[in-house]
Amino acid sequence: AQSVTQPDIHITVSEGASLELRCNYSYGATPYLFWYVQSPGQGLQLLLKYFSGDTLVQGIKGFEAEFKRSQSSFNLRKPSVHWSDAAEYFCAVGAPGGGADGLTFGKGTHLIIQP
């Protein structure tokens, strides 16, 4: 069965510093990969996705993620965080080729931004 691991429950970063959120997955093939962000009281907003091709994908709000097949990882990065980036971040996998399968989410990483 597929699974997603986000090893860091909480991460604290100073405003302006760089950020990396880790995500590892277990899947029989290369899945579709996603990062979503959830601000308090709001829904899940898609930051970026990887389906195929270039392993470094760019998303919204200055985020990027790199797919590393050898490590089964899809880590999220941002070179300089802003206070508005404080939120819960979820990594998710979906069946390759799409289909109506639901996504499998990690437990999330809570990002705290220090002034």
Added chain:
Amino acid sequence: EPEVTQTPSHQVTQMGQEVILRCVPISNHLYFYWYRQILGQKVEFLVSFYNNEISEKSEIFDDQFSVERPDGSNFTLKIRSTKLEDSAMYFCASGIDSNQPQHFGDGTRLSIL
């Protein structure tokens, strides 16, 4: 930008009662989903719906749950005889096709008393 809308934002229900959560997916989307997130836990897939029928469902989606697309715009999740453990945030999502990411609504917080 079009978005998925969910109503109500918060629903409080007595244990044993039936509850219907409502969603209006993005208008040209064809795939519809329900997820739930118990407080402090991860988002879990419940069910997907395509072409007016359930496509996939998880182990969580037992006989207590049902989904319906009663008209061309709404997508509902019904929970019969609610239990305390049904308290969670329920998210609706939709996708334009099977190869596009799912767009999520802001969720309905369901509290069972």
